[in-house]
Amino acid sequence: MNNAVYILLIAPFIGAALAYILGKFKQPLAFWTAEITGAVLFLASVVIFMKYSNVPINFDLNWIHYGNFTIPFGIYIDHLSIVMLLIATGLGFLDIHFAHDYMGEDPDQPRYYSKVLFFIGGMILLVITKDLIGAFVGWEFMGLASYALISFWYYKKSAADAGMQAFLYTRFGDIFILAAIALLMIFVGTTNLVQLNHLADAGQINKTLALVTALFVFMGAIGKSGQFPLYPWLMNAMEGPTTVSALIHGATMVNSGIYIVARMFDFFAYTEALFIVANVAALSAFIGSTSALVQKEIKKILAYSTMSHLSIAFVGLGVGSLAAGMLHLVNHAIFKALLFLAAGAVIYIAHHTKDAWKLGGLIKTAPFLALFFAMGSLSLAGVPPFSGFFSKEMVVSAAWEWGNGFTATLVTIAALLSIAYITRLWILIFLGEPRNEDVAGSVHKPSNIWMRLPLGILAFTTLFISIWQSDIVHYIVGKEVVEPEVEGLTAFMLTSMLIIFLIVVGLYVKGLNLLYKIASHHFVQTIHQVLFNGYYVEAMITWISKNIFVNAIAKAARWFDTYVIDYMVNSTVAMSLYTFKFFKMGHSGRIGTYMGQMVIGVAIIVIAILIIVKGL
C-alpha cells in the first residue's frame, strides 16, 4: 500500500515531464503517456481504497530544519482523502481519455497533457498531506496548473486575460492561508491538520486565534472555490479548453476549498467561523443560481451552476453537517464532470460553437449525447432517483434545521432554481429547430469510444451511486449520521420543482414569443443585465484594482519616487554646482576683490589668535 502512495505522489510529475518530452518527439505519445499515467493513478487509488483497513496511513516526514524550527511534510490518508483521491484520479483519467478527440486537432498536445498531469499531481498532494503547509503546496500547484490551462491558448486575448484574472483572484485568497500557516506555526505550534482538530476538540486553542486562522483559511477557500466575492474568475476560466473546465473548474480543483474546510471541520466548528461560512455560501448559492438563469454560453451556465452547487456544499458544512456537505461534493463532482464533458461533446460536434442560442435540435444528430446530458441535468436538478436529489435534500433540510431563516431561504431558492436553468439549457441545445444555419450544417456525430464511453460511465455512476448514498456518508464521517428530517420539505421541493419545470418547458418550447415579450420590458431588462453580469462584482473588483490600486496608490508611489526621492538625489548635482559657483565668485580677477578677501582673512586669523591667546 505504501508503494501506491509513492506512486500517487511521484507518478503525475514524472508523467508530466514524460508526456512533454515524448510528445515533442511524436505527438500521439503525449496522449498515451497521459492516459497510462492517469490509469496508473486511478489504479493506485483503488488499491488504497481496497486495502484500507480503518487505520489512517500516516507518514511523518520532515522537510526543512531551519533554526529551531522544523517544517514537516507528513502524509495522512483517511476515508476523506480516499474519497477525494478516487474523485480526482477517476475523473482525471476519464477527462484525459475524453481529450483524445476533443484536443485531437490541437498542435500543442504535449503541453496540454503535461499541464493536466501536473494538475492531478497537485490535487493528489493536497488531499493526502497532513499539514497545512503541504496542502498549501498542492493548492498552489493547482493554481499554477489552472492558470496555465486557462491561458492554454495564450495567443487569444480573452484566454490570456482570463488566466491572469484566475491567478490573481485565487492568489489573493491564498496569501491568507500563508498568513494562517505562520500564525498557527507560532501560536499553536503545529500546522498538522489532524492535530489541529484534536486540539480544537480539547478546547486548547485560543478562540480568537482559531477564529482568525479559520477565516483566513476560508478566505483561501473562497478564492479557490469561487465563492462571493471572488467568483468572477470561475466564469472567465471557461476560456480554457472544455476538458479543462470539466476537470479543474467543474469537478476537482474547485472542490479543494470545501475539502480543506471539511478536513479542518472540528477546528472550524470550534469557532464561530462556520456561521460565516454558511452565510457567505448561501449568498453565493443565490448569486450563482440566479445568474445561471440568463447566461447565453453553455459553459457559463455550467460555471454559474458550479458556483451555486459548491456553495450548497459549503452551506452543508456551514450548518454543521459534514455529511451533507461532503456528500454533495461527491455527487456534484460526478454529475458536473458529466455535464461539462457532455457540453464539450456538444461544442465539439458543433465546431466550437459555445452559444446555446445558436444550437438547437441536436437530439436528432446525437440522441445518446442528449440522453447522457439529460441524466446529468436530472441529477443536478435534484430529481429522484438521481444522486443529486439525496445530497441536495440533505443540505436543505440541515439548513432549515439549523434555524437561520436567511441562510435556509437562500439555499432553498438556489436548490430549486437549478432545475430552471438546466432545463432551459437542455431545451436550447437539444430541442426545437436549429437556430443557426452555419452551425447546423456542419454538425457531426461524436465518436463512440473516445466520447460516448466516458459520458456513459459518468451517467451510469451518477444514477447508481444513489444506492450507496448512506454508505458514502458513513464512510466519510465514520459514524452513523442521523439524517435531518424537516416535515413536508421533500414534498414541497418536488412540487415546486415540477411547477418550475413546467413553466420553463412551456416558455422555451411553446411560448418563445411570450418570453420575448416579457424580456423586452424595461424593468425585466435591467434585472437581466444585473444577473447576466454576475451582479457586477467583477466590474467592481476590476474598478477597485485598476483605479485605486494601480492608478492611485501605485501611481502615487511612482510619483513620490520620481519627484521626491530621486529628485533629491539628482539635486545634489545642482547643489554642488551652485556651491562651486559661489566660491568661483571670489576668482573675479580684480585686485580690489582679492584685497578685500585678504583683509577679511587676516581679520579672521587675528581674531582667532586673540580668542585663543586670551584663553577661553
Place this chain on the structure above:
Amino acid sequence: MVAVDIIFAPIFLSALVYFLTRGAQHITKYVALAWFVVLFIISLNWLNQIMHPESYAFAPEVLQYIKATGFLPLGEFLSVPAFGFSLTLQIDALSVAMLLLTAGLLILVVFTSWEEKNQAAYFSLLILFSGPIFGVFMTTNVLWFFMFWELTLVPMLFLVGFWGAEGVEIKKVFNVEIKLPSKVYAAIKFFLYTHVFAMFMFVGFFLLFKQTGYWDITLIKEATLATPALIWWLMFLGFAAKLPTFPFHTWLPDAHVQAPSSISVLLAGVLLKMGAYGLIRFTVELLPATTAKFAMWMVVLGLATTFFAGLLAVYERHIKKMVAYSSISHMGLVVVAVATMSYDGLSAALYEMIGHALVISPLFLIAGWLHHKTHTWYMDEMGGIMKYAPYASTTFILAGMAALGLPGTMGFVGELTIIISSVKAFGWWIAVIALAGFISAGYIIWAVRRAIHGEPSEIVKKANFHMSFPEKFALAVFSFLIVYFGVNPQPIFDIANKAFSFFGGM
C-alpha cells in the same frame, strides 16, 4: 597563502590577460571561465573544511578555534604591528556561502556574456572584480573590508558605463539640466551613491578602532564601545544604501537597467548581497545589543522597501525596471528577516539571499535579452513572445513564479521561513508581509500577460529570437537550481544553520 593569492592575483591576472589576449579576443572568456571554476572549487573545499573540520588534519588549537568561533583561519598578511593592523583572513559558513554564490554566478555570467562586445577588456574586468569581492567576504579586518568594498565599485563602474545600453538621460533639477548618455549617468550615480554612503561606514569603522583599539571584528567587544548607537547608524547607512532599502534605492533601477544583463546579474546577485552580508556581520553579529534596540527601525524600513518597491513594480511598463523593483522588494524581506536577530530568522535571511540571487538573475537576463531582440523596453509593446521564443518565455515564467513565491521554487521556501520567523519575533501583525506575495503576483502575472501571453505585436513578429547555446545553458542551470533548492532546501539551510548556530539553539 592560497587565500591571499586569490584576492590579489586577479589584479595582475586581469592586466596580464588583457594584454596577452587583446589580439585574440575569443580566448579571454576561457581564461575567465577557468579562473572562476578554480575559485568555485577552492570555495567548495573551504565549505567542506568548515562543515566538517574533524575530517581534516588541522592542528589541535586551530580545530579548537574553528569549533569555538566558527571561523576557519586563513592567515594574517601585511601586518603593521604599530597599529595592530593586518589583513586577517578568516571565513565562517556565512562567508563561504557568499563565496560559493559569487563564484557560481561568475561562472554563469561568463556563459551569459558569451557574445559580448570587446571581450578582452570585458572579461579582464570581470577577473579584476573577482578579487576584491572575495576579499569583502573573507576578511574580518574592518579597514580592509572597506577597501575591498570600495574596490569592487571600480570594475563595475566601467562595466556599466562602457557596456551599458544606449540612450540619453535628461534630468532637470533646480534649473540645472543634466544631460548624459544613460549608461554613464547610471554608472556615475551608482558609483557616487554607494561611495558616499560607504563614507559613513568608513567613519563608523574608525570610531570602532578608536573606542576599542582593534581593527578585527572578532576581537571587538560591543560592551567596550563608548557610542555604539552612533557607530551602528553610520554602518547601517552604508549597508542600507547598498542593499538597498527605501529611501536609498533610486540608484538601483538606473544601474540595473543600463547595465548589460550579465552585469545586472552580478549587481543583484553579488553586490546587493554585500549589503545584506554587512548587515548581518557588522550590525547583528558585532553589535547585537544595539541592533536589538534599533530592530524596529529595520523592520519598518524593510517593510517599506518591500511594499514601496512592489508598488513601483506594479506601475512599471519598463520590463527591466520592473525586475529591478522586484529585486529591491525581495531585499526588503531580507532586512525584515535579519531584524528578527534570531537563529531561524537569520537562516531564513541567508536562504532568501541565495534564492533572490538565483531567481532574479534569469529574470534580468531574459528582460535584457528581450530588449536586445525587440529593441523596446516596454512590456505593452511586446506580447505573444511565447509563440516565438518558448524557451526564454518558459524560463521567465518559472523564475517569475519563484519571485512571487510559488511552492516548489526557492521563492516559496524563503517567503515561508521568513514569515514564520518574523511572526515569532515580532508578533501576529507582521503576518501582513504575506501581502507582498500578492503584490509580487500582481506585477509578475501582469508582466507575463503583457509581454509573454497575448496576441503577438508587430515588433515581436519582426524580431529574430535566436538564443545562443551558452545563454540557454546558463538559463537551464538557473532554472534547475531554483527548482532543486526549492524542493530540497536542506543543503542551504545546513550551511545557514551552521552559520548562525551561536544565536541560541543547538
